[in-house]
Structure formats: structure tokens, C-alpha cells
Amino acid sequence: MAYRPGGALATKIHMKHIAVATTEGYASRPGGAQAELLAEVNKHESERNLQLVLEEFRNYQEGVLPAGPGARSLTEFFAGIDTQLDAASATAPKTQRNDRDVLNLLTKRANVLHLGPANYCWFTDPSRALCLKLAGTPTADRPLIGMCDSARCPQATHHPGHxxxxxxxxxxxxxxxxxxxxxxxxxxxxxxxxxxxxxxxxxxxxxxxxxxxxxx
Ligand code: SF4
CATH class of the missing domain: 1.20.5 (Single alpha-helices involved in coiled-coils or other helix-helix interfaces)
Known part of the structure; x- marks a missing residue:
């Protein structure tokens, strides 16, 4: 019924759903309010991740380093960004090291950040994800945060906030x-x-x- 012309509304009424988004969700109708909501959520998540990575980069610059099995890799990444910023300011003295410049360099890393309840998960390589190994799904494209063992996984870091x-x-x-x-x-x-x-x-x-x- 939901796939016929005007079907989403007809289904909503028939199923007594309060919101049409609910009907779209059950009917898996692409492009409806569900898709818009998901896009909006993803956008907020990306912005939040970017701010978190920026915060940790600023912490790194202040000497507050990450801990945990993935700390070394993250510290090396931050050191690389610092070097790039130094090189940029040496060749163009007037360049402002504003947050926007730094954010551009941090974006790729922010895209692989997932939040655990007691750690950050930098999901750069599924084959190194301990949770996926434990679950027997080593090629999945998302970590299984519910099975996270951050004290042992090479992609996990712990920070003062944890x-x-x-x-x-x-x-x-x-x-x-x-x-x-x-x-x-x-x-x-x-x-x-x-x-x-x-x-x-x-x-x-x-x-x-x-x-x-x-x-x-
Ligand atoms: S075990 Fe934890 S840190 Fe490691 S990949 Fe899975 S969710 Fe991420």
C-alpha cells in the first residue's frame, strides 16, 4: 500500500501511525522524512566529531596526551598536523593558524571517530578492530561498540574525560x-x-x- 501513489498517507491512516515518518520507516521508503532526519543526524555527528578531535589536538599541543593502546598512533597523527602547520606558517608568515585551517587537516580523522562510553574508537582499519575479531565479522564497516574492549584494542584511546x-x-x-x-x-x-x-x-x-x- 505504501508504494502506491499517495500510499504513504493511506498507510499512515490505515496503520494509525501518529507521524508519517513512522510509516516511512516501516515501509523503508527512501527519500522521505526518515532520510532527511538521518542526513541531519549524520551532519550533527560529523560536526561533533570534528570539535572533539580539535579539542584533543589542542590538548596535545598543551602536553595533555592520549592514553590507551591507540595513543601512539593518534599522537603521531597530531605531530604530523603540527609539522604541516609549522611548514605552512614558515612559507606564508601571514597565514593565521585559525581553527578553520586546523579543522581542514583534522576532518579525515574525525570521520573515523566513534564514541565509546569510556573511550574513543578510531576506526581506521576494520582488520585491527578487536570487537570485530571477537564477533567473527572482520570486514564489517562499523565497530561494535557494545563489544568494545578498549584496554586491548589498538584503535582505542582514553582521555581525561573518560x-x-x-x-x-x-x-x-x-x-x-x-x-x-x-x-x-x-x-x-x-x-x-x-x-x-x-x-x-x-x-x-x-x-x-x-x-x-x-x-x-
Ligand atoms: S574494540 Fe572498541 S576501540 Fe576497538 S574497534 Fe571495536 S569499538 Fe573500536
């Missing part, structure tokens, strides 16, 4: 361990590994975000 999540996780795990009976050895071993990992991530974030001036 610290509270890890610190809270460590605190909660410690309480669970304290409540376990002496017979629950397997559970205790698992929780202890979880606790140690959370503490390690917190320590790495602290070490990477301590600038030379602070540690002097």
Missing part, C-alpha cells in the same frame, strides 16, 4: 570483591583482573595528561 568512568568502575568492582564469599574463587579472579585493568587505565590517563610543568 577518567571518571574508569575510576567509578574501579570503585564499584572493589566493593563487589569485598562482598564475595571466600568460596567464589573464579568470580574473585575475574573481578580482580577487571579491577586491576581499570586502575591501570586510570594510571595511564593520569600519566599521559600530566604536563612537564605539573610534574616539575
Amino acid at each position: 577518567r571518571p568512568v574508569w575510576a567509578e568502575h574501579a570503585d564499584r568492582t572493589k566493593i563487589f570483591i569485598g562482598q564475595l564469599g571466600t568460596t567464589r574463587k573464579t568470580e574473585r579472579t575475574r573481578l580482580q583482573a577487571d579491577y586491576d585493568r581499570a586502575l591501570r587505565v586510570v594510571a595511564e590517563i593520569d600519566a599521559a595528561s600530566t604536563t612537564d610543568e605539573e610534574s616539575a
Whole structure:
């Protein structure tokens, strides 16, 4: 019914949907309000990602570095951008290093950024994605954030903004361990590994975000 002329409206009324977008969603009609909404969401996501990458680049310039298995790769990327900006300002002294110039250089990286609850995922290479390996879908074009193991995946980074999540996780795990009976050895071993990992991530974030001036 939805594919006939005027069918979307007829289907909306027949199915008693409140919004025509709902009908379009069920009918998979391309080009309708659903497509517009999706385009709008994607646009906002791209802008948000760009701002996040810019923030991290500025942090890098201040000596606040990323932590986690993907930290080295991200730091090298930022160093490359810094070098390009230096070269540009050397050849054209009047060039302003404004945010727009930097954003242009950061856009490609922003396009592969996905947000985990406790990490950033830089999905540059599906074959290196730990979540896809675990799921047995190594060629998928999106990460499986729900299966993220950011402490072990080479595409993950942790930043000061993620610290509270890890610190809270460590605190909660410690309480669970304290409540376990002496017979629950397997559970205790698992929780202890979880606790140690959370503490390690917190320590790495602290070490990477301590600038030379602070540690002097
Ligand atoms: S494991 Fe996490 S960081 Fe790695 S690719 Fe998957 S979602 Fe991204």
C-alpha cells in the first residue's frame, strides 16, 4: 500500500501511525522524512566529531596526551598536523593558524571517530578492530561498540574525560570483591583482573595528561 501513489498517507491512516515518518520507516521508503532526519543526524555527528578531535589536538599541543593502546598512533597523527602547520606558517608568515585551517587537516580523522562510553574508537582499519575479531565479522564497516574492549584494542584511546568512568568502575568492582564469599574463587579472579585493568587505565590517563610543568 505504501508504494502506491499517495500510499504513504493511506498507510499512515490505515496503520494509525501518529507521524508519517513512522510509516516511512516501516515501509523503508527512501527519500522521505526518515532520510532527511538521518542526513541531519549524520551532519550533527560529523560536526561533533570534528570539535572533539580539535579539542584533543589542542590538548596535545598543551602536553595533555592520549592514553590507551591507540595513543601512539593518534599522537603521531597530531605531530604530523603540527609539522604541516609549522611548514605552512614558515612559507606564508601571514597565514593565521585559525581553527578553520586546523579543522581542514583534522576532518579525515574525525570521520573515523566513534564514541565509546569510556573511550574513543578510531576506526581506521576494520582488520585491527578487536570487537570485530571477537564477533567473527572482520570486514564489517562499523565497530561494535557494545563489544568494545578498549584496554586491548589498538584503535582505542582514553582521555581525561573518560577518567571518571574508569575510576567509578574501579570503585564499584572493589566493593563487589569485598562482598564475595571466600568460596567464589573464579568470580574473585575475574573481578580482580577487571579491577586491576581499570586502575591501570586510570594510571595511564593520569600519566599521559600530566604536563612537564605539573610534574616539575
Ligand atoms: S574494540 Fe572498541 S576501540 Fe576497538 S574497534 Fe571495536 S569499538 Fe573500536
